[in-house]
Amino acid sequence: MLGLLAMAPFAAGAAPTAAAEAYTVLINPGDEAEQSRFATFSAWKSTVEQALRAERSTALKVTPSTDAAADLSATRARLFDVFVAPAHVIGSAVRYGYIPVSGIEKPVQAVLVAFNSSPVTSLETAAGKRLGLPQQDSIVTYLLRGELNAANSTVKRHFSAVVESRYQDALLICLQIKRCDVVAVERAVFDRWVAAGEPLKVVMQSKAVPGFGVALKPGSTVAPEALRTALAKSLAAAPGPLAAQKLQPLQAKDFDYVSTLGYFTPRSLPGAAVVDAAAVAQLLKTGAVLVDTRNDVEFKAGHIAGAQLLPYGEKSAKDADFKFSEDSFDTSKLPADKAKPVVFACNGAECWKSFKASHAALKAGHSKVFWFRGGFPEWRAANLPVETQ
Numbered sequence: 211m212l213g214l215l216a217m218a219p220f221a222a223g224a225a226p227t228a229a230a231e232a233y234t235v236l237i238n239p240g241d242e243a244e245q246s247r248f249a250t251f252s253a254w255k256s257t258v259e260q261a262l263r264a265e266r267s268t269a270l271k272v273t274p275s276t277d278a279a280a281d282l283s284a285t286r287a288r289l290f291d292v293f294v295a296p297a298h299v300i301g302s303a304v305r306y307g308y309i310p311v312s313g314i315e316k317p318v319q320a321v322l323v324a325f326n327s328s329p330v331t332s333l334e335t336a337a338g339k340r341l342g343l344p345q346q347d348s349i350v351t352y353l354l355r356g357e358l359n360a361a362n363s364t365v366k367r368h369f370s371a372v373v374e375s376r377y378q379d380a381l382l383i384c385l386q387i388k389r390c391d392v393v394a395v396e397r398a399v400f401d402r403w404v405a406a407g408e409p410l411k412v413v414m415q416s417k418a419v420p421g422f423g424v425a426l427k428p429g430s431t432v433a434p435e436a437l438r439t440a441l442a443k444s445l446a447a448a449p450g451p452l453a454a455q456k457l458q459p460l461q462a463k464d465f466d467y468v469s470t471l472g473y474f475t476p477r478s479l480p481g482a483a484v485v486d487a488a489a490v491a492q493l494l495k496t497g498a499v500l501v502d503t504r505n506d507v508e509f510k511a512g513h514i515a516g517a518q519l520l521p522y523g524e525k526s527a528k529d530a531d532f533k534f535s536e537d538s539f540d541t542s543k544l545p546a547d548k549a550k551p552v553v554f555a556c557n558g559a560e561c562w563k564s565f566k567a568s569h570a571a572l573k574a575g576h577s578k579v580f581w582f583r584g585g586f587p588e589w590r591a592a593n594l595p596v597e598t599q
Contacts, residue, residue, distance in 0.1 A: 231269075232269040232270065233270050233292075234271045234289070234291045234292070235258055235262075235270065235271070235272045235273070235290060235292040235293075236272075236273045236275055236281060236284065236289075236290040236294065236295065237251055237254050237258070237274055237275065237295070238274075238275040238281055238293075238299060239254065239276075240295070240422060241296075241344050241345075241350065241377065246451065247276070249450050249451050250451045250452075251274050252450070253450045253451055253452040254294050254452065255274075256444075256448065257441065257444040257448045257452060258272070258424075258441070259272075260443075260444040260447075261437060261440035261441045261443070273290070275295075277347060278296065278298065278299055278348070278349070279346065279347040279524075279528070280347075281293070281295055281302075281347075283505075283557055284508075285303040286302065286558055286560070286561065286586070286587055287507075287508040287511050287586075288306065288307070288308075288427060288511075289511060291427045292426055293308065293425045294423075295423070296318070296349040296422055297318060297349055297420045297421070298349050298352040298468055300313070300424070300460075300465065301465035302469060303425040304462050304465045304469060305465075305469045306558075306587060307427075307428045308425040308426060308427055308428065309426045309428060309430075309434045310423065310425050310461060310462060310464065310465065311423070311424040311425060311426050311434050311438050311441065311459075311460065312442065312457040313420040313421050313422060313424070313457065313460045313464075314420075314422045314423070314455050314456070314458075315456040315457065315458045316398070316421050316455075317418040317419060317420060317421055318397070318398075318418065318419050318421055318422075319353075319415055319416055320349070320353035320357075320396065320415070321394070321395060321397050321400050321412045321415045321416075322336065322354070322392050322393075322394050322413050322414035322415070323385075323393050323394070323411070323412060323413070324336075324385075324392045324410070324411060324413050325409055325410060325411070326409045326410065326411050328392070328413075330391060330392055330413050331413055332413055332414060333357070333368075333414040335413075336368070336391070336392050336414070337368055337369070338370050339369055339370060339391035339392055340369065340370055340371045340372075340373065340389065340390050340392075341365065341369040341371070341372050341390065341391070341392055341393070341394065342373045342375060342381040342390035343365070343373070343381075343393070343394050344374070344376070344377075344394070344395070345374055345375075349396070350378065350394050350396055351394065352468075352471060353416040353419070353468070354394045355471070355528075355529065356416070356468075356474075357414070357416055357471075359474065364529045364531055365527070366527070366529065367531065373389060378395045378396060378399045379399065381393040381394075382408065385410075392413065397412075397415070400412060417467050419465075419467060419468040420464050420465065420468075424437070438459060441457060442457050445457055474560055475559055475561070475562055475583060476565070477583070479572075479581050481572045481579065482568045482569075482572060482579040482580065482581045483580050483581070484583050485553065485580045485581070485582055486584060486588065487582075487588050487591075487594060490514070490553055490555070490582050490589070493551055493553055493580060496551070497551070498550075498551035498553050499518060499544075499545055499550060499551070499552050499553065500514055500516060500518065500553045500555060500582075501518055501520050501552060501553065501554050501555070502514065502517040502520070502556070502586070503520060503521060503522040503539075503554060503555070503556045503563040503566075504522075504556050504557055504561075504586070506521065509599070510598065510599040511598065512586070512596050512597070512598050513586060513596065513597055513598075514555065514586060514589050514595075514597075515595035515596060516597075517555070517597075520539075520540070520544075522556070522563035524537050524562065524563055524566065526566070528562045532562070532566060534566065534569070534570055534573075537566060539566070539567055539570050541571060541574040544574065545576075548574070548576045548577060549577050549578060550576075550578065551580060552579055553580040553581075553582050554567045554579070554580070554581055554582065555582040555585040555589075557586055558584060558585045558586070558587040559583055559584065559585075561585060564582065564585060565581060565583075568581040
């Protein structure tokens with residue numbers, strides 16, 4: 211796995227001072243094999259550095275990531291100045307105010323694939339079959355989960371078994387050894403398999419979403435149009451995996467589909483009351499405890515005034531069938547009086563931590579559980595009191 215890289219300062223003209231605030235960039239190269247992933251990251255890092263060199267005369271800090279779930283949370287907390295990532299991460303950034311700049315010209319589509327001889331012909335007839343799936347933070351998994359949500363189902367409910375693979379190409383083997391009946395991959399991966407002679411068919415496909423893209427934090431000193439032009443120029447001379455790629459301008463509406471899929475939580479939770487920002491403000495005035503289930507970095511960057519931090523360690527799937535035993539959340543740190551009102555919040559409707567924490571509190575015997583589904587983004591948008599550390 212790629213580690214954290216802090217890039218040395220660079221300058222156009224005068225060198226930045228030691229006190230200059232670093233300009234932060236996150237790059238997630240997406241679902242590729244380890245060697246290809248590193249090559250893609252390195253190529254984008256070089257491209258972004260060159261593009262920003264003429265626009266910023268300060269330090270640049272580049273963070274590589276292979277965890278899109280964490281990246282989605284980072285977009286909601288606005289932790290980076292620039293995101294370079296797959297469509298579901300950029301779509302989330304756009305929903306929380308980031309400006310879409312550019313994206314790879316070729317769109318991405320998730321497809322459900324089976325052998326030509328398979329009786330499976332649709333998502334419906336795949337019910338009860340064994341599914342091969344990339345890890346849960348993959349753009350493919352994000353899109354498939356969204357399609358199942360739209361069909362009032364979940365991955366666990368629809369399929370009899372799920373085999374996860376870190377790399378999409380490994381899923382072909384899952385089909386070949388008959389451990390999987392169907393697998394979900396990007397359309398480009400399927401096309402490559404068919405071109406190599408594999409007798410495969412598509413039994414379901416998502417809508418197309420923008421290709422790998424770049425989003426800019428609102429209020430940045432870098433102008434979106436200037437960055438777009440600089441990226442196009444840098445990409446023209448990019449090495450390796452970006453050599454044949456072309457960029458196209460992106461607009462917020464390009465992400466309407468992808469930004470409403472994937473990790474969205476249910477709209478209700480039996481036993482708990484779903485509340486909005488105004489109701490939370492009133493609950494706090496009457497002595498309710500507000501528990502922020504995000505991590506400490508997000509909490510320090512900004513949180514609801516008066517909130518208590520109790521991070522939810524999330525490893526379970528982001529769906530209603532999650533297994534609490536796979537997660538870590540210390541309910542003993544909740545109020546000893548289980549009749550005391552407790553509000554749980556995190557980073558909006560896509561963040562499952564507060565949903566799962568509310569569920570855990572109910573199971574632990576708390577009788578007045580309130581789930582603030584809109585979380586910190588809704589609170590901030592309502593211009594209610596915010597604290598930072």
